[in-house]
Amino acid sequence: MRDSLDDLFRRVLSAKIFVNRDLLRPDYVPEDLPHREAQIFRLAETLAPALRGSRPSNVFIYGVPGTGKTAVTKYVLNKISQEGKKKGIALNIAYINCKHDDTNYRVLADLCEAIDARVPFTGLSTSEVFRRFVKILDSTSSSMFVILDEVDSLVKKTGDKILYDLTRINNQLSRAKVSIVGITNDLKFTEYLDPRVRSSLGEEELVFPPYNALELEDILKRRADGAFMRGVIEPQVIKLCAALAAKEHGDARRALDLLRVAGELAERAGNDKVTEEHVRRAQKEVEKDRVVEVIRTMPLHSRILILSLYLLEKSKGRNCVTGELYELYSSVVKNFGLEPLTQRRISDLINELDMLGIATAKVVSKGRYGRTKVVNLCIPVTNLREALQEDPRMMAFMNK
Ligand SMILES: Nc1ncnc2c1ncn2[C@@H]1O[C@H](COP(=O)(O)OP(=O)(O)O)[C@@H](O)[C@H]1O
Ligand SMILES: [Mg+2]
Known part of the structure; x- marks a missing residue:
């Protein structure tokens, strides 16, 4: 065993595949999001009024998984927040992934945390916590962005009460302002909503179309740039990853997973090139992970x-x-x-x-x-x- 481990470590240490594989991880937000210029601009245009103290419209973003909704939203909010800092404007941002935080309690806790509000949660009803959150937020006189990513998970699990409260929150605020960015992969999601919630959440709507194979190729090339050592990727590798992911409804996450896993397979085998064969094997692994995860969470x-x-x-x-x-x-x-x-x-x-x-x-x-x-x-x-x-x-x- 010891021998084979030594062998494994030697192979991994001597393989020269990645410079920085973290650049390919799904939660890394790149500085460069090709083929999303229009969405970036529209979102920034909608949210920018916060920089002069007006309340931006709520935005509802939808598109199939892997179309860059989360990445674009984080990117734009980072930019606005940086600009706000430069200008000395207080902006609060609560980014909430409703798939993980799928109860009213968790959402409220995230909201309070985003404004450093210390509200005791035990012994208080959620409506009382909400009331105190509103009071503390108003005392800050700031603008707040509430990003509800994968918001369909929350609504399917707990109904749309909290969304209803959030879309009405500005009526209770006299100095602070709240804008909501709702994001969903489920295109039919709005059918679940109270029509009043639907219309106020969708003041602005932004659609993210699937990427085609050429766009995915571009995205992969740029992401691969800093992630891999120079020259280790064989010419057809990126094309193949892009083509396979284009078949999966243009999912950039799938494309990046294929490329990263292909690199990891090459590294583990001690190869110094990533080949199409590695991509084919990566596809089996990625598909297996997907199936296992889908069934596990059913x-x-x-x-x-x-x-x-x-x-x-x-x-x-x-x-x-x-x-x-x-x-x-x-x-x-x-x-x-x-x-x-x-x-x-x-x-x-x-x-x-x-x-x-x-x-x-x-x-x-x-x-x-x-x-x-x-x-x-x-x-x-x-x-x-x-x-x-x-x-x-x-x-x-x-x-x-
Ligand atoms: N235009 C793009 N350029 C570079 N990377 C992208 C682009 N669009 C998506 N990605 C990457 O693909 C993955 C999936 O994107 P994500 O924003 O999470 O999709 P969604 O939220 O629509 O499911 C993330 O790792 C993201 O960084
Ligand atoms: Mg997302």
Whole structure:
């Protein structure tokens, strides 16, 4: 073991692939965001009035994942904040990732923290905390930007009460001002909102279209510049990463992940060049990580459905029909102490699995028996195992 570790360390230390791999990490905000000039300008134009003490309009930003919404928003707010500092204008910025902070409590805590307000949380109702936050904010007479990133997660989990309160907050402020930037990947999200919230959140709307392969190539080239040693990337590597990510709805995060992981694979193998072969292998790894993460964070009924599909394939082979799957799911679900969802809901969930690339569902004709839907799992068992391993009850079923 010691020998092979020594060997590993020697390979990693001698590999000359990265100068600074952190430049490729998803949360790094680059100084240069090609192909987003229009969005940067529009957002800056909308938010800049804060620099002369007016309240900027609220902005609602949407686009599919990996289109630069978070990066552009952080970039523009950094610039405005720097400009504010130069001019001696007090700006408060609360950046809230609602996927992580998905309760009213967490959001309120973030808001208070952004203005250094020490509000005791125990023993107070959320509306009382909100009231005190408003009072302290007003006493600062400052402008505040509240960025609610992935705001759909919050609304789906806790409803739109806090959004409602936030979009009305300026009525209660006499000196301070608040503008909200709401960001979502879910294009249908506004359907969940109270129409009053929808119209005030969407005073301005900004759409981020997907990147095409050429744009992704540009983005990767510039990001690769400081990240890799000179000359280690073979010519076709960036093109391939861009082309693969363009197929994934133009996701820049996917493109960067492919390039970073390809570099890491080259480094681990002690190679001194990143090749197309490394990218192909990176794609398998990135895809595996995606599937595992998607399943791991799914609601329990969906996970039980996938588990049931796996069990059915194991005992009866491929191409199981939805009726059989529903039956098995219903009995498995009872073992978890739950009532089965309706057949209709399960049918929706099966379509969702199909969309996510976890299973395929297709309608086939069964002669005079009419049409039926057959379902097949389309991910490797090892990935499923990894996704479900945190839940011992699931594992007990898998290992039966
Ligand atoms: N135009 C761009 N130039 C450079 N990097 C970009 C660009 N657009 C997106 N990225 C990078 O791609 C990744 C995903 O972008 P992000 O802003 O998180 O997307 P979204 O919030 O729309 O899902 C991040 O690492 C980001 O830095
Ligand atoms: Mg984002």
